[in-house]
Amino acid sequence: MATVNLSKINKSYAGRPTVHDIDLTIEDREFMVLVGPSGCGKSTTLRMIAGLEDITSGVLTIDGKDVTDALPQKRDIAMVFQSYALYPHMTAYKNMAFGLLRTSRLSKAEIDTRIREAAEILHITDLLDRRPKELSGGERQRVAIGRALVRKPKVFLFDEPLSNLDAKLRNRMRGELKRLHQELALTVIYVTHDQIEAMTLGTRVAMMSKGHLQQVGAPMDIYMHPSNTFVATFIGSPEMALIPCKTDAGGQIRHASFVSGLAMGEGLPAGVLFGIRPEEVRLGDEGMARGKVERTELIGAEALVEVSLGDDRLTVKSSVADAPSPGTDVGLTFDLSRARLFHAETGRAIAVGG
Amino acid sequence: MSRNVEKARRNEAVLAYFLLAPSLLFLAAFTYWPILRSFWFSLHDVLLGDPRMFFLGAENYQRLLSDGLFWKTLGNTAFYTLITVPVAIAIALLLAVALDSKLRGMAIYRSAFFYPVMIPSVAAGMVWVFLYAPGYGPINEALAALGLPQIDWLNKSGLALPAIMLMSLWKYSGYFMLILLAALKLVPSDLYEAARLDGVSGWDQLIHITVPLISPTLYFVVIIGLLHSYQIFDYVYVMTQGGPADATNVLTFYIYQTGFQYQDIGYASTLANTLLLSVLALIGLIAVTLGRRVHYLGER
Amino acid sequence: MLHRLSRRARGGWLHFVMLPLAVLWMSPMIWIVLTSLKTRTEVFDPAAGLLPEVLVFTNYPATLSVAPFGTYLINSILTTGSILICQLVTITLAAYAFARLEFRFKNFLFGLFLLQVMFPIYSTFLANFVTLREMGMINTLPALVVPFVASGYGTFMLRQSFRQIPSELSDAARLDGCGHLATLWYVCLPLVQPTLIAFGIISVVTHWNDYMWPLLVTNSDSVRTLPIGLGLLAKADSGADWTRLMAGTTIVVSPLLLMFIIFQRRFIDSFMHTGVK
Numbered sequence: 001m002a003t004v005n006l007s008k009i010n011k012s013y014a015g016r017p018t019v020h021d022i023d024l025t026i027e028d029r030e031f032m033v034l035v036g037p038s039g040c041g042k043s044t045t046l047r048m049i050a051g052l053e054d055i056t057s058g059v060l061t062i063d064g065k066d067v068t069d070a071l072p073q074k075r076d077i078a079m080v081f082q083s084y085a086l087y088p089h090m091t092a093y094k095n096m097a098f099g100l101l102r103t104s105r106l107s108k109a110e111i112d113t114r115i116r117e118a119a120e121i122l123h124i125t126d127l128l129d130r131r132p133k134e135l136s137g138g139e140r141q142r143v144a145i146g147r148a149l150v151r152k153p154k155v156f157l158f159d160e161p162l163s164n165l166d167a168k169l170r171n172r173m174r175g176e177l178k179r180l181h182q183e184l185a186l187t188v189i190y191v192t193h194d195q196i197e198a199m200t201l202g203t204r205v206a207m208m209s210k211g212h213l214q215q216v217g218a219p220m221d222i223y224m225h226p227s228n229t230f231v232a233t234f235i236g237s238p239e240m241a242l243i244p245c246k247t248d249a250g251g252q253i254r255h256a257s258f259v260s261g262l263a264m265g266e267g268l269p270a271g272v273l274f275g276i277r278p279e280e281v282r283l284g285d286e287g288m289a290r291g292k293v294e295r296t297e298l299i300g301a302e303a304l305v306e307v308s309l310g311d312d313r314l315t316v317k318s319s320v321a322d323a324p325s326p327g328t329d330v331g332l333t334f335d336l337s338r339a340r341l342f343h344a345e346t347g348r349a350i351a352v353g354g
Numbered sequence: 355m356s357r358n359v360e361k362a363r364r365n366e367a368v369l370a371y372f373l374l375a376p377s378l379l380f381l382a383a384f385t386y387w388p389i390l391r392s393f394w395f396s397l398h399d400v401l402l403g404d405p406r407m408f409f410l411g412a413e414n415y416q417r418l419l420s421d422g423l424f425w426k427t428l429g430n431t432a433f434y435t436l437i438t439v440p441v442a443i444a445i446a447l448l449l450a451v452a453l454d455s456k457l458r459g460m461a462i463y464r465s466a467f468f469y470p471v472m473i474p475s476v477a478a479g480m481v482w483v484f485l486y487a488p489g490y491g492p493i494n495e496a497l498a499a500l501g502l503p504q505i506d507w508l509n510k511s512g513l514a515l516p517a518i519m520l521m522s523l524w525k526y527s528g529y530f531m532l533i534l535l536a537a538l539k540l541v542p543s544d545l546y547e548a549a550r551l552d553g554v555s556g557w558d559q560l561i562h563i564t565v566p567l568i569s570p571t572l573y574f575v576v577i578i579g580l581l582h583s584y585q586i587f588d589y590v591y592v593m594t595q596g597g598p599a600d601a602t603n604v605l606t607f608y609i610y611q612t613g614f615q616y617q618d619i620g621y622a623s624t625l626a627n628t629l630l631l632s633v634l635a636l637i638g639l640i641a642v643t644l645g646r647r648v649h650y651l652g653e654r
Numbered sequence: 655m656l657h658r659l660s661r662r663a664r665g666g667w668l669h670f671v672m673l674p675l676a677v678l679w680m681s682p683m684i685w686i687v688l689t690s691l692k693t694r695t696e697v698f699d700p701a702a703g704l705l706p707e708v709l710v711f712t713n714y715p716a717t718l719s720v721a722p723f724g725t726y727l728i729n730s731i732l733t734t735g736s737i738l739i740c741q742l743v744t745i746t747l748a749a750y751a752f753a754r755l756e757f758r759f760k761n762f763l764f765g766l767f768l769l770q771v772m773f774p775i776y777s778t779f780l781a782n783f784v785t786l787r788e789m790g791m792i793n794t795l796p797a798l799v800v801p802f803v804a805s806g807y808g809t810f811m812l813r814q815s816f817r818q819i820p821s822e823l824s825d826a827a828r829l830d831g832c833g834h835l836a837t838l839w840y841v842c843l844p845l846v847q848p849t850l851i852a853f854g855i856i857s858v859v860t861h862w863n864d865y866m867w868p869l870l871v872t873n874s875d876s877v878r879t880l881p882i883g884l885g886l887l888a889k890a891d892s893g894a895d896w897t898r899l900m901a902g903t904t905i906v907v908s909p910l911l912l913m914f915i916i917f918q919r920r921f922i923d924s925f926m927h928t929g930v931k
Contacts, residue, residue, distance in 0.1 A: 052825050054359045069359075073831035085822035089844040098840070099830030367757035369834055373747040374763060380744065380804035385770050388781030395781065403787070452672060459669075465918060466676040469683065471925070472910045474863035474881040477903045480888050481682050484689070484896055490698045492685060524679065529925060536926040584774050588865045592885060606776040613780045614870065622780050630777035637772055 002063045002076075002154035002187045003028050004049065009058035011044055011211075019044050019211045022058070026155075031181050031188045033202035037234070038193055041211040043159055046191045050079050050157050063154055073103050078148035079157040082164060084140045086132040092143045093128040096150050103151070111150075118149040121180070138169045145180070158190040162197065174200060195235050199223065207231050224338070229347040232275050232340070238304060241314030242273040244344060253341070257289045257309035262334075264341055265351075271344030278304065278317040280335040283324060287331025293324045307332065389630070395623035402617035414624040424625065426600055427608040428632075430515060434586055434604060438519050439579035443572065445523060446530035451560060453531070454538040464535070467528035475525070475585055479592030482521040483508065508594055511601035518589050518602060526582055530575050537571035538564070573644050577637065605629050686907070690714070690900035697896050713901035717887070720898070722875050723905055726883040733798045733879055734862045740799065741857055742850065745808035750838050752809065753816035754824065770806035775867070783870055797871040798879070802861060808853045815849040816842055852924035862910055880906045 004026040011019035019041040026032045034042040047053040049060060051072035060068045067075045078099075086095050093115060100111045119125040122142040132140055141161065148156055158177075162170045178201060181188055192198055198205045199219045207214040207222065207230075215227040226232035226240075233239045245253040247268045252261025255274070262274075283305065291307040291314075303323035305316045307330060316332070324330055341350040396415070399408040418424055453463055470478065485493050486507040494504040507517040541564065549559050565572065587606040590596055596603035596611065603611075609629065613622030689697060690713050692706040717723070751757070752764055782801055783792075791797045819842055827837040843850075865881045872878045878886070884906045888899055914921050 047825075050825075050829065052828060054362065056359075072829045077829070079826070079829050081822045081826060083820060083822050085820065085826040087823065087826070087841060087844075102836070103831035363756070366755050366834075370751040370755040370757040370760075373751040373755075377744040377748040377767070377804040377809065378763070380800065381766060381770060381806070383785075384782055384801040385773060385778060385804070386766070388778035388785065389773070391781040391785070392777065395784075402784070449675075452668060455668075461918070461922075463672055463676050464922060465914075466679050468922065468925070469911065469914065470679070472859060472863075472914050472921075473683075473907050474865065474884070476865045476881045476885045476888075477686075477907050478682075480884070480899065480903060481686055484900075485682060485685065492681075524682070528679070532922060532926045581772070581774075584776060587776065591865070591869070592888070606774070609776055609780070610866075613783075619780060619784065626777040626780055629774055633774050633777075634772065 003061075004155055004187070004189065005059075005061045006045075006049070007059045007061075009045070009048060009060060010056045011041070011048060011053065012056045017056075017211065019048070022213050024206055024213065024216065026187065026189055029185050029187055031186075031190065031201055031203045033198040033205045034189065034191045034208060035195060035198035035202075035205055035234075036193065036208035036214075040208040042191045042193075042208045045208070046079075046157055046159055046189060049075075049155075049189060050077055051075050076154045077157055078151040078153040078155075079159065080144045080148050080161045082160040084132070084144040084161075084164075086140055086143055086147070088132050091129050091131055092124065092135070092146070095132070095143060096128075096147045099147065099151055114150045114152070115146070118146045121149070121184075122146050137165050138173065141165065141173060145177075149180075149184075154187060156186050156188045158188065160192055161190075163192070163194070177201060195237065199235065207234065209234075225340070225349070226275075227349050229273060229275070229342050232342070232349075236277055238278050238315040240275050240277045241312070242275050242342065243309065243312050243314065245272050245274045246270065247272060255289065255309065255312075257291055257312075259288055259290065259331075262288065262336065264336070264339075268341065268350065269343055269345075272350065273342040273344055273347075275340045275342055276314065276334055277338070278315045280338045281314065281316045282333040282335075283307075283316055283318055283322065283330045284333060285331055287333040289332045289334075291330055291332055293326050293328045293330055295326055296323050298323070392623040392626050395619050396621075396627050398620050400619040400623075402613065402619050407620075410620065414621050417621065418624055418628065423600060423603070423608065424605075424628075427603045427605045428628075430601075430603060431586075431605040434515065434519060435580065435583045438522055439576065439583060441519075442523050442527045442579060443530055443575055445527040446534055446575070447565075447572075449527065449531045450534040450538055451564065454535060464532070467531055469528070470525040471529045473525070475588035476592050478521065478525055479589045482517075483593050486517055509598050511598050514594055514598060514602045518586065518593060522583075522586065522589065526579070526585075529582075530579065533575055533578070534568060534571060537568040541567050569647070573640075576640060576644065580633075580636065580640075683907075686900050686903050689896055690904045692897055694895065694897050710897070713897045714905070717898050717901040717905065720890070721883050721887050721902070723880070723883060723902070725875060726878055726880045727909075729795065729798075729877055730862060730879040730881075732795055733868075734858055736795075736799045737802045737861045738854055738857050740803040741805045741808055742854065744803055745805050745812050745853070746838070746843065746850075748804075748809045749812035749816055750834075750842065752813045754837075754842075755834070767804075767806040767809050770804070771810065775801075779867065779870065786871065792871050793873050793877055795877055798868055798877070801867065805857070808857070811853055812846060812849055815846040819845055848923075851920065852927060855921055855924040859910060880909075 006022050006024045009019065009022040010017060022045060024032075034045060036042050044053060048055050051067070051070060051074075055068050058068070059066060062075055062077070086092075087098065090098065096115045096118065097111050100106055100114065104111075106114070115128070116125070119128055122145060124139065124142045124146060127135060127139055127143070132143070135143065144161070161177075162173055165173060174197060180186065181201075190197075190201060192201075202219055204217060205219050205222055206216045209230050215222055215231045217225075222231060223235055226235065229242055233242070243255055245255045245258075247270055248254050248261055250261065251266060251268060252263050253268065253272055253274060254261045264272075264274075289309060291309045293305055294308050294313070295306040297304040297306075298320055301320070303318050303320050305318050305323055307314055307316055309332075318324075342348060343350055395407075397410060397412070399410050400406075449467055453460055485491050488494055488504055488506040488509075493507070497504055505513065508514050545563055545567070546559060549563055554562070584606055586604055587610065590602050590604055590607045591610075594602040596607050605625065606629065609622050609625045612618050612625060688704070688706060691709045691711065693708075693710050696706060748767070752760065752767075778801075786792055786797050786800075791800075823841060823845075824837050827841045832840060863881060864879075865885065868879045868882050869885070872882060875883075884902055887902045
């Protein structure tokens with residue numbers, strides 16, 4: 001049972017604020033992913049939760065207990081680092097035992113049982129006598145997770161744990177982490193800059209940018225209803241196209257390439273951004289807008305077609321068979337039930353009536 | 355909250371001073387206090403073992419200016435340092451370049467050139483007294499075998515200091531060689547391959563590729579060489595006692611003579627301060643001249 | 655030419671240059687050992703060959719009987735060992751503070767340590783002598799140790815090593831319940847072991863061979879070290895008895911040279927990497 005609550009958490013370095021007023025609650029057994037580009041403050045936030053960085057202002061509670069100023073080892077947390085941070089001079093077994101020996105009153109036998117259990121779960125029983133140097137990247141990763149598991153902490157913190165692995169292994173470990181989270185009912189806070197990791201792992205995702213929390217929600221929720229253009233373009237690949245449009249006197253939005261104005265709702269501001277994802281557009285002879293195919297990329301099962309609409313561009317997902325060749329004029333049909341609008345100046349999402 | 359942060363920071367500082375305390379205590383007592391004290395002594399007439407001190411002001415420093423022996427020892431020290439350090443580094447560089455290969459017996463060569471560093475300076479000095487000895491010394495025996503006249507190396511004023519310099523080349527070149535060897539190992543070999551394709555000769559490779567690339571290490575070796583050149587005290591003490599006629603007397607030995615043989619702590623301190631200042635000035639000079647260029651060359 | 659060939663390990667001819675040079679470099683040591691096995695008349699006889707006619711081992715017991723080399727050896731071990739232990743403690747603590755802690759005057763204090771490396775011992779030895787004399791410590795073993803307890807050089811070297819330890823490792827240690835001292839002991843120290851060994855070797859070689867300072871502060875056999883004993887032997891013989899002197903030299907030189915031969919790699923590596931940051 002563990003809820004982590006961050007309330008008005010701030011961090012400044014030498015007077016320069018880097019993390020602003022973070023309010024976030026991580027529920028028990030939740031897999032919360034903090035995602036954002038590098039330098040957005042996500043790692044700093046995680047390190048504040050871990051107690052590795054001082055909290056400049058705000059209150060942090062774990063399981064209802066105020067731990068804002070508590071020492072890291074008093075917070076009942078465990079962390080897996082990007083570089084794994086295994087002690088190079090200790091065997092895998094020792095690495096896992098070290099923290100328990102220092103922070104718990106468990107007997108040697110109890111510690112041994114815990115390590116064997118964790119090793120069993122992670123399939124590293126055969127590796128316990130090896131030093132980190134004798135382990136592969138993926139094996140080190142497992143040991144690092146094992147070191148966190150044996151502590152049986154209330155909260156697990158992961159700081160970009162998969163970024164040092166190659167693509168194939170990363171996929172496998174992603175599945176593994178998901179399995180662990182479900183089987184062992186862990187509460188996890190996970191930092192990554194990789195939006196695919198965020199989407200696949202998180203039960204909820206917290207997007208950060210420039211030290212501010214941008215949006216918190218279930219992955220699909222964020223994907224479908226991004227609260228601003230930053231979130232909209234960060235999540236999803238290829239990224240969402242944002243086509244600048246004008247609202248005409250009749251309340252319809254217009255763009256040079258549109259065949260006619262699109263009715264998107266009432267009370268729109270003069271300038272809006274029309275946000276549409278690659279899979280939300282259909283190419284054909286006719287359509288709501290006309291464009292010219294610039295480039296076609298075949299990526300196996302499907303094709304990515306880059307279409308120019310005057311000065312603006314968007315990418316469309318299409319089946320390989322239907323992919324038009326570069327230079328062709330095409331008509332585009334938008335899935336208006338999924339398209340969204342953003343305020344051209346503030347970038348905020350506009351609630352769309354229809 | 356921020357009070358807690360402040361407290362943590364203060365605790366860290368307290369711990370830091372606690373960790374530094376042992377070092378600082380000894381540093382203060384045996385490095386900085388003696389320097390202050392020696393400055394104080396230099397303003398006085400003090401004799402070794404005599405607690406009385408008579409204030410002289412700058413008199414000791416005036417004496418320095420007109421002291422012919424001081425200038426002679428300073429000249430000898432400069433001569434020794436300015437020749438031995440560059441020559442030793444040149445020898446070391448050539449040895450290092452020759453050994454930077456998969457040559458068979460490489461480890462043996464390395465040790466052969468390095469082992470003199472392990473030998474106490476007093477033992478080295480004594481052996482070389484023997485090697486230089488007139489009549490039965492092997493160097494003179496070799497000269498005799500070649501039909502050349504024998505030379506009493508350490509008793510000829512023009513040759514005594516060069517003879518000591520020769521032995522210190524033997525003793526320290528191997529150390530510098532090792533340091534340079536470590537630097538050479540880091541020079542990427544594709545650079546030499548590129549140079550070879552461009553038809554650059556071996557000597558030009560050494561001057562235009564090797565030396566610039568290891569220049570930070572060369573600079574470091576110059577400093578180490580400078581610091582090691584104090585060792586000449588031991589050689590002079592063991593081999594010549596400054597003779598003949600002060601031909602091998604160097605500043606460090608003159609300080610020792612003045613302080614311990616003539617027991618004139620005041621004047622000896624004046625000499626010691628002069629040594630300190632000239633060393634610091636020389637290092638400063640090297641830092642602004644060589645150091646700057648090295649920085650530029652060292653960037654790849 | 656020289657360089658190109660050596661790089662390509664093709665230069666068999668390099669041996670023709672290097673071998674004689676190496677022999678030349680070795681010759682003083684060979685000479686020491688050979689002379690210590692000769693008779694006195696052989697040394698002074700220009701007609702005698704390079705090698706001793708018969709191996710004479712009596713020079714060794716003769717040397718040992720004129721001077722208490724056993725005491726010197728013990729003093730050398732005690733002095734060098736104490737300096738080493740004291741230095742390892744002081745530099746470890748100081749280097750950790752400089753590498754991992756934040757505090758006021760950090761740069762200034764570090765400057766004080768660095769400056770010590772530059773200061774010639776000859777600019778402090780007079781005043782240190784006077785101070786130790788006032789404290790009544792002249793002619794004691796501690797007098798041989800105390801000036802060398804703090805080492806700016808060692809602190810600098812070790813600080814560099816500490817800084818190379820990834821900060822995530824000390825973060826992990828903090829989560830595992832380590833304070834600074836525990837992190838230093840359980841995590842940092844095991845990782846800088848190579849640096850500690852390298853520094854230890856350099857320190858031992860330096861102080862084992864040191865001549866000037868023990869010369870000044872010792873005046874009885876009970877506290878003299880090996881190099882001082884050898885110097886005294888040379889003075890007493892005044893160049894007359896080379897065989898006995900060379901036997902003494904062999905005795906003084908051999909402990910370090912033996913260590914060097916046994917742990918060649920370690921020694922070479924230690925000195926080699928004094929230059930690489």
